[in-house]
Amino acid sequence: MSSGTECYFDVIVVGAGFGGLYALHKFRQQGLSVRVFEAAPEVGGTWYFNRYPGARCDVESLDYCYSFSDELQQEWTWTEKYATQAEILHYIKWVADKLDLRPGITFNARVISAVLDEDTMRWAVTTDNGETVVARFVVMATGPLSSALTPDIPGLETFGGKIYHTAHWPHEGVDFTSKRVGVIGTGSSGVQSIPIIAEQAAQLVVFQRTPNYSVPAGNRPLTAEEITHAKATYDTRRRMSWRSGGGSPHVAHPKLTMEATPEERRAAFEERWQLGGVLFSKTFADQMIDIEANEEARKFYEGKIRAVIDDPEVAELLIPRDHPIGTKRICTDTNYFQTFNRPNVTLVSVRKTPIESIDSAGVATTSAHYDLDAIVLATGFDAMTGTLAKIDIVGRNGQKLSDDWVDGPRTFLGLGVDGFPNLFLVSGPGAPAVLANMVLHAEAHVQWISDAIAHLDQHGYAAIEATSDAVENWIAECNQRADATLFPRANSWYVGANVPGKPRVFMLFIGGFATYLDICAEVANAGYKGFNLLKAL
Ligand code: N01
Numbered sequence: 001m002s003s004g005t006e007c008y009f010d011v012i013v014v015g016a017g018f019g020g021l022y023a024l025h026k027f028r029q030q031g032l033s034v035r036v037f038e039a040a041p042e043v044g045g046t047w048y049f050n051r052y053p054g055a056r057c058d059v060e061s062l063d064y065c066y067s068f069s070d071e072l073q074q075e076w077t078w079t080e081k082y083a084t085q086a087e088i089l090h091y092i093k094w095v096a097d098k099l100d101l102r103p104g105i106t107f108n109a110r111v112i113s114a115v116l117d118e119d120t121m122r123w124a125v126t127t128d129n130g131e132t133v134v135a136r137f138v139v140m141a142t143g144p145l146s147s148a149l150t151p152d153i154p155g156l157e158t159f160g161g162k163i164y165h166t167a168h169w170p171h172e173g174v175d176f177t178s179k180r181v182g183v184i185g186t187g188s189s190g191v192q193s194i195p196i197i198a199e200q201a202a203q204l205v206v207f208q209r210t211p212n213y214s215v216p217a218g219n220r221p222l223t224a225e226e227i228t229h230a231k232a233t234y235d236t237r238r239r240m241s242w243r244s245g246g247g248s249p250h251v252a253h254p255k256l257t258m259e260a261t262p263e264e265r266r267a268a269f270e271e272r273w274q275l276g277g278v279l280f281s282k283t284f285a286d287q288m289i290d291i292e293a294n295e296e297a298r299k300f301y302e303g304k305i306r307a308v309i310d311d312p313e314v315a316e317l318l319i320p321r322d323h324p325i326g327t328k329r330i331c332t333d334t335n336y337f338q339t340f341n342r343p344n345v346t347l348v349s350v351r352k353t354p355i356e357s358i359d360s361a362g363v364a365t366t367s368a369h370y371d372l373d374a375i376v377l378a379t380g381f382d383a384m385t386g387t388l389a390k391i392d393i394v395g396r397n398g399q400k401l402s403d404d405w406v407d408g409p410r411t412f413l414g415l416g417v418d419g420f421p422n423l424f425l426v427s428g429p430g431a432p433a434v435l436a437n438m439v440l441h442a443e444a445h446v447q448w449i450s451d452a453i454a455h456l457d458q459h460g461y462a463a464i465e466a467t468s469d470a471v472e473n474w475i476a477e478c479n480q481r482a483d484a485t486l487f488p489r490a491n492s493w494y495v496g497a498n499v500p501g502k503p504r505v506f507m508l509f510i511g512g513f514a515t516y517l518d519i520c521a522e523v524a525n526a527g528y529k530g531f532n533l534l535k536a537l
Helices: 018-029 070-075 085-098 188-200 224-232 234-242 262-275 277-282 291-306 312-318 386-390 438-459 468-483 513-525
Strands: 006-014 034-037 111-117 122-127 132-140 162-165 180-184 203-208 214-216 331-333 345-349 355-358 362-365 369-371 374-377 392-394 423-425 461-466 531-535
Touching: 006 018, 006 111, 006 122, 018 034, 018 085, 018 438, 070 085, 070 234, 132 438, 180 188, 180 362, 180 369, 188 203, 188 331, 188 374, 203 362, 214 277, 224 234, 234 438, 234 513, 262 277, 262 291, 277 291, 277 331, 291 312, 312 345, 423 438, 438 461, 438 513, 438 531, 461 468
Parallel strands: 006 034, 006 132, 111 392, 132 423, 162 374, 180 203, 180 374, 203 345, 214 331
Antiparallel strands: 111 122, 122 132, 355 362, 362 369, 461 531
8 A cells, every 4th residue: 555655554563563453354354455674584583583493492392372263273294292393383384385474574684763653643664775665553573582682701703613593593403513612591492402412522511590490392203193193172172272371281289389298299390391391480370479389390400300311410500599480481391301311511610600701712611621613602682672663663752662661661561562553562561471372472463453453443543542541560470479479489481680770670560471461351341541542633
């Protein structure tokens, strides 16, 4: 669609990951004109970039895929319980082709600014190619974990070997055979890549600042019977997921931790351990609220980990003590702890002996120098706000989003922002986002935005804008709910603790996926309570 000489659309979507692709499909079905801008040359978002060795999703493949089309669910067949990055990317490309989404996407186009014209209630969106398009609505489907962090280590740029970041892995892959490799960082990305790098490298040095809880994935191929059963019962699986705390079809044990007998407790933890991965933190409903309950889970965990590490001193270094289990995202691994039994792997606690510098030959800590051929930075992301902060988003009165958010992100429901009418966020700060199955979460957001636009159009409104009161109340509610849990006790990226100078604010809604969806539905059903609906000037 065009207006005058400018290219004009109903909606601009930023990002062609799970959220952006569904937005394109949904809005198109609704009869809206849509353009998607994607910085990468391909669809996939996080799954396009994060292709380090061992990269997999920590949500089961049968759940981590679109639910909006039964045809997609029935036609696609996952091969493993937890899908590899390659298989997920293959799936996303398959969906993009099947729904003919590519013609609506401009690839290799990074959005650098989005500026509101208050008189027309139109957004001008500009890319790094110099193209500017105008739209009624902007939907930021930029992903909460899409701004990689490179640590500020003196001399990093002087390193003579190769430096890789897990979030920007070379597409042709990396062969570490006969190389001396150092990995900095032991979050989910480090924990997944370290065992594979260790198998290839001559020597691997793992620089660990903070140990993390990691639960084995228990990954395996899915059997033909499992797939047949899952496809026949997808409705039930999805219904349970939509009504769950985390967007997956699993419910907590019916008793609270200390109400269960020691045998029941152990059996429940063991069952979750066998299920694998991140859901271990949801074995009992009170595990993330009550420190005594959490300690039971932690003790079970510690026993499991000690049993697979040969050297008790190494085990001591690898077992976290600084935060309750689950208050940082639990990593999901395959043979992570066993890797430290290998003769070619060395664990260096940079908490005890900090990294002082990097030089042309390797990494120097306060106690030793490690000669290396390659360094892998598994150092995470400026989560939730990092990518939005890099876009010059200018709302009412020339106000910049990055200035408004200087003390922490301000949203209502993680969907709308006061002062930024017709700007929507997908999985923005203030939503459960990464605490839930991100595919269903993105679907829910896109559905809500689609309904909101339809409502505006049906009733002759030009714009929708979160009120400042609603934003303030929502921030207070998110904080209150977080403060009632153990989560704020961890120096996690959930609170921005991993980025020097970032304000410490709990950036997620922690009250559970189903509760959150109920609140979003209530807001919409009450005529978008907490939002101002504005008639055209
Ligand atoms: O990043 P992280 P990630 N010197 O921030 C260390 C999702 N994800 O990419 O804890 C030394 O967790 C840092 O140490 P510390 C998932 O939601 C999912 O691994 O700050 N170390 C930490 O150990 C996950 O939570 C999947 O003390 C430094 C590490 O780097 C999120 O993405 C897979 C340092 C960063 O860990 C982020 O995971 C991958 C320094 N200067 C990611 N700076 C799955 O689905 C940082 N560190 C399985």
